[in-house]
Amino acid sequence: MTEKEHSAPQHFIRNIIQEDFAGNRLQELVTRFPPEPNGYLHIGHAKSICLNFGLAREFGGRCHLRFDDTNPLNEDEVYVDSICRDVAWLGFDWGRHLYFASDYYEQLYQYAVELIKEDMAFVCSLSPEEIRHYRGTLTQPGTDSPYRTRGVEENLDLFRRMRQGEFSEGSHVLRAKIDMASSNLNMRDPVIFRILHARHHRTGDQWCIYPTYDFAHCLSDAQEGVTHSLCSQEFEDHRPLYDWFIEHLPVPARPKQIEFARMNLTYTVLSKRRLNRLVEEGHVDGWDDPRMPTLSGLRKRGYTPGAIRTFCDMIGVGKSESLVQMSMLEHALRDDLNYRAPRFMGVQDPLKVVILNYPQDIEEELEGINNPEDESMGTRSLPFSREIYIERDDFREDPPKKYFRLAPGREVRLRYAYFITCVDVVKDENGEIAELHCTYDPESRGGSSPDGRKVKGTLHWVSARHCLEAEFRLYDRLFTKADPTAEEKKGVDFVQYINPESLRVVAGCKVEPALRGIEPRTRLQFERKGYFCLEGDSGKEPLVFNMAVALKDTWAKIEKREQQGG
RNA sequence: UGGGGUGUAGCCAAGUGGUAAGGCAACGGGUUUUGGUCCCGUGAUUCGGGGGUUCAAAUCCUCCCACCCCAGCCA
Numbered sequence: 311m312t313e314k315e316h317s318a319p320q321h322f323i324r325n326i327i328q329e330d331f332a333g334n335r336l337q338e339l340v341t342r343f344p345p346e347p348n349g350y351l352h353i354g355h356a357k358s359i360c361l362n363f364g365l366a367r368e369f370g371g372r373c374h375l376r377f378d379d380t381n382p383l384n385e386d387e388v389y390v391d392s393i394c395r396d397v398a399w400l401g402f403d404w405g406r407h408l409y410f411a412s413d414y415y416e417q418l419y420q421y422a423v424e425l426i427k428e429d430m431a432f433v434c435s436l437s438p439e440e441i442r443h444y445r446g447t448l449t450q451p452g453t454d455s456p457y458r459t460r461g462v463e464e465n466l467d468l469f470r471r472m473r474q475g476e477f478s479e480g481s482h483v484l485r486a487k488i489d490m491a492s493s494n495l496n497m498r499d500p501v502i503f504r505i506l507h508a509r510h511h512r513t514g515d516q517w518c519i520y521p522t523y524d525f526a527h528c529l530s531d532a533q534e535g536v537t538h539s540l541c542s543q544e545f546e547d548h549r550p551l552y553d554w555f556i557e558h559l560p561v562p563a564r565p566k567q568i569e570f571a572r573m574n575l576t577y578t579v580l581s582k583r584r585l586n587r588l589v590e591e592g593h594v595d596g597w598d599d600p601r602m603p604t605l606s607g608l609r610k611r612g613y614t615p616g617a618i619r620t621f622c623d624m625i626g627v628g629k630s631e632s633l634v635q636m637s638m639l640e641h642a643l644r645d646d647l648n649y650r651a652p653r654f655m656g657v658q659d660p661l662k663v664v665i666l667n668y669p670q671d672i673e674e675e676l677e678g679i680n681n682p683e684d685e686s687m688g689t690r691s692l693p694f695s696r697e698i699y700i701e702r703d704d705f706r707e708d709p710p711k712k713y714f715r716l717a718p719g720r721e722v723r724l725r726y727a728y729f730i731t732c733v734d735v736v737k738d739e740n741g742e743i744a745e746l747h748c749t750y751d752p753e754s755r756g757g758s759s760p761d762g763r764k765v766k767g768t769l770h771w772v773s774a775r776h777c778l779e780a781e782f783r784l785y786d787r788l789f790t791k792a793d794p795t796a797e798e799k800k801g802v803d804f805v806q807y808i809n810p811e812s813l814r815v816v817a818g819c820k821v822e823p824a825l826r827g828i829e830p831r832t833r834l835q836f837e838r839k840g841y842f843c844l845e846g847d848s849g850k851e852p853l854v855f856n857m858a859v860a861l862k863d864t865w866a867k868i869e870k871r872e873q874q875g876g
Numbered sequence: 877u878g879g880g881g882u883g884u885a886g887c888c889a890a891g892u893g894g895u896a897a898g899g900c901a902a903c904g905g906g907u908u909u910u911g912g913u914c915c916c917g918u919g920a921u922u923c924g925g926g927g928g929u930u931c932a933a934a935u936c937c938u939c940c941c942a943c944c945c946c947a948g949c950c951a
Contacts, residue, residue, distance in 0.1 A: 319898075320890065346951055381950060438949060447947055449878045483949050493879045495947055504949035523951050544945055547880055571882080571944095624899060626889050630882045631944060638888070638900050648913060655910095683913070714911080723909060757909045768909050837910045865911045 321627040323361070323568055327369060327538060339371030340537045342409075343397065344527065346378045347389035347511070350597045351396045352604045353618070353639070354580045357573050360622035362540055363402035374534055375404035379412045380526045382510035390511075396605040401615045407534075411526045412512045414533055418521045419473065421529055421559050422484055422503055426465045430558055431502065432458055433468040434485045441483075444490070445498050452490035452498045472505055475518045479505045486525075488554065496551045500524055528552040532561035539567045543629065573625060574633045577787035577809075578603045579794060584804060593808055594788075600856050601788045601812050611785065612833050612843030612858030617646040633793060640859045647833060647841045647858070652680045652687055655725065655770040656821040656836035656855070658782055660699035662745040662774065665730060668696045673775065676756065678726045690824045694727050697774040699820045701838075704769045705746060707735060712868055714766035716746070722767040725837065729754040729765055770837050777820040779852040783845070784814040817852065825853060833858065 330336040341362040345355065366373035375397060379385050397404070411418075425431035434457045436444065446452035460468075472482055484503035492498055502525035507518050528551075531539045539552075546569045556564055574580060579588075580603060588594045588602070597604050600611035608618065621642040625634050655678075673695040680687040700716070709717040716722045721731040734747035753760055757768070787809055791797050794804040821836075828834075832844045840860035844853065 344951090348951085378951065384950080441949075442947075445947060447878085450947095451878090452947090480949070485949095495879080498947090501949050506949080520949090522949070527951085543881065545951090547946055549880095569881085573888095576887085624888075626899095628882090628889070630889095632888060635887050635900065641900060644912085653910080679909095682908095682910085712911095725909060765909090767911085770910075835910085835912085838912070839910090840912095861910075861912050863911075868911080 319623070319626055322629070323538070323540060323570060323627055324365065324368075326566075326568060327365065330537075331369070336537060338537070339366055339369040340374070340535050341366050341371070341540060342374040342376050342531065342534065342536050344376045344378045344530075344541075345393050346381070347386060347393060348381075348384045349389060349582045349586075350604045350606060351393055352580055352585065352602075353575060353608065353621075354573055354603075355396075356400060356605060356618050357622050357625070357627075358540070358542070359397055359400055359402060360619055361570070361627055363397075363400075363404075364619075364622075365538075367402075371537075372407060373402070373404060374407040374409055374536070376409040376530060376534065377411065378523065378527060378530075379410055379510070379512065380521050380523060382506060382508040382520065385511055387511045392606065399605065399609060399615055400618060409530070409534060410512060411521075411530045412510060414526070414530055415513060415517055415521070417533065418526055418529060419503075419519075421555075422469065422521075422525070423466065424559060425486065425502075426469060426484075427462060428558070429462055429487065431465070431484055431486050432460050433465050433472070433482050434458070434499075434501075435482050438480055441501075445495065446490070448495070451492075454490050455485070455499065458487060458499070469503070472503070472519050473517070475507070477505055479507055481505065484519075486551075486554070488551075494547055494550055496524065496548050497554070500551060524548060524551050525555065528555050528565070528567070529559065529561065531565040531567075532556060532563045535563045536565040537563070539565045541567060541569055542572045543569045543631070544572075545569055569629070570627050571629050571631045574631070574793070574795075575603060575639065576633060576636045576792040577789050577794075578636070579789070579804060581795075584795070587805065588788075588808075591805065593805060600783070600785055610843075610845070610856065612841060612856055613643055614646050614650075614833065617643040620646065636787065643841065643859050644861070647835065649681075649683050651833050651835045651841055653678070653682070653835045653837050654822055654825055655692075655772055656780060656782075656819060656825075656839065656842075657699045657701050657770065657772055657777075658816055658819050658839065659702040660818065660820050661702040661705060661743065663698050663700050663730070663748055663771075664745060665696050665698070665748050665750045666733070667749045670696055673773070676726050692726055692822060692824070693773045693776040695773045695775045698724070698771045699774055699777065700724075700746075700769050700771045702743075704767075705732070705743070707743070710869065711872060713865075715769060716767065721751075721765050722769055723754070723757050723765045724771045725768050726757050727755075727771065728752070728757070729759060770839075772820045772822050774820075776823045778823055778825055780819040780821045780825075781852045781854045782816040782819050782842070782857060783854065784816060784857045786812050786814070788812050819852075819855075821853060821855075835861070 343362045363373040434455045483501045485499045488497045490498045503519050506520050552567050598606035676692045677689050678692045705716040728750040730748040730750045736745045738744040789807045790809045791807045794807040798804045841858045842855040845856050
């Protein structure tokens with residue numbers, strides 16, 4: 311790991327682990343990341359991945375990647391592949407510890423048989439609706455199923471026949487016999503096996519009964535020797551049940567479940583349901599749209615695994631549900647890319663500048679530093695000629711206060727090139743500025759003047775004759791509200807708050823020729839603009855760049871304030 | 877109205893009886909051939925609220941308030 315990782319702050323789960331080691335209750339830490347293969351991973355999952363794999367790495371233990379594939383109805387192999395890819399991309403290695411709950415189906419079946427034999431489980435033949443009624447409500451206890459007193463032999467026979475495929479879906483389920491009066495609904499004789507005549511993506515048609523999450527998860531953990539089973543808070547109510555199975559079955563290990571709070575991020579959504587809608591209804595261009603908070607989207611956007619890991623360290627691990635500001639994620643990215651991204655010059659909205667006293671027929675090569683933060687990244691050559699493009703926004707005919715870029719009569723520096731002074735503004739028939747006429751100071755080659763005079767502004771530029779054509783895709787927050795789901799609670803559909811300017815495609819951009827032939831996905835900084843990532847196939851013009859995040863823009867802030875202040 | 881959780885600055889978050897870390901954001905200032913980076917500085921008489929215990933409380937007790945989760949044969 312070469313990138314600068316923040317030192318991991320103290321949090322309650324790490325404390326528990328340290329205490330377990332100190333108290334000699336723990337020899338080796340074993341954690342697991344247990345996704346269900348029914349969707350794509352997003353930044354919220356990254357928190358769990360970094361926690362589980364990070365802790366294992368920190369304590370010299372191991373972390374398993376286990377797919378909780380207990381529901382064939384909405385699981386698929388394509389998700390397995392994408393999840394593996396995303397976890398690996400984030401920088402974690404599960405080694406040989408890739409597991410599937412479906413690998414344990416036979417063992418799980420045997421555990422269920424065990425429970426029946428001990429009179430701790432029974433086949434219930436109530437319909438789903440009846441089961442719901444018998445369960446009671448939040449404030450009223452449930453009532454025992456009439457099938458609760460079935461004999462062990464009958465239960466054994468029925469359960470075997472369930473497996474045999476003799477019954478239809480919904481006709482019978484296997485339930486743990488716990489306590490219908492429990493104030494914890496999860497303990498009211500929970501279903502542990504149900505009939506599903508569905509083809510499973512890994513076991514095919516081998517099974518027609520499938521274990522439920524509550525039954526499979528804890529026993530899978532135990533089977534793998536997981537020591538600390540970290541999950542999100544909504545499972546806190548399930549812990550008594552988790553412990554119940556562990557206590558009542560002859561399992562090889564006794565994992566400890568610990569819950570932590572989920573994270574939310576401003577200006578986006580993280581629920582599977584909502585993310586799905588964005589894709590289904592075409593509000594975004596697929597799961598890997600660079601505006602999506604999915605790992606595949608962030609990857610396409612130009613995010614680095616290191617930035618995401620740092621971000622996860624920054625937000626910490628606690629028990630209170632948080633709404634983390636997007637600026638934290640953006641900071642983590644800038645911080646990472648500042649040290650690693652090579653610099654280039656690219657003009658988004660070109661304004662031609664003719665340098666009157668620069669000879670028509672010559673051109674020269676100037677030298678640019680690839681990364682001022684890292685000398686080892688070397689230098690590159692920048693062709694310069696009489697006609698160049700600068701950013702239209704870097705010139706004002708009537709400059710506002712504190713504006714120190716180009717204006718009539720003003721002198722500025724062209725980065726790594728020369729000082730130029732604007733001597734004339736040429737307009738077209740509509741009164742629009744068509745081009746600028748400037749003069750340059752031959753003595754200022756490289757960007758500094760021997761007489762020591764200072765210029766306030768430094769502009770990026772490209773040589774008109776040498777530059778490459780490019781398209782910039784500028785991304786902004788996906789929603790106009792920090793918490794679009796809060797608005798939803800007021801009865802407004804969250805899609806109403808999609809930011810219509812979340813994507814701005816800017817054609818006609820000009821970038822420096824050193825960019826010719828760069829690798830797809832290359833992350834770079836366009837100086838004074840932001841961090842970008844080359845999209846798609848490289849080489850062919852126009853080159854397409856996705857903006858990952860803009861550089862901080864103090865001037866934009868000042869200008870906004872000046873305008874508001876009058 | 878049952879059970880489980882949470883409440884420390886705009887946001888995230890340490891702190892577990894000895895007098896409120898850190899990060900993001902914001903705001904000042906310095907350096908600067910990126911209005912970037914970097915550096916320096918500015919914030920809680922107070923920890924959801926009220927009582928109480930104590931020489932001493934964000935930390936212990938107590939009452940109250942607010943928010944989140946749970947009634948899938950989803951995970």
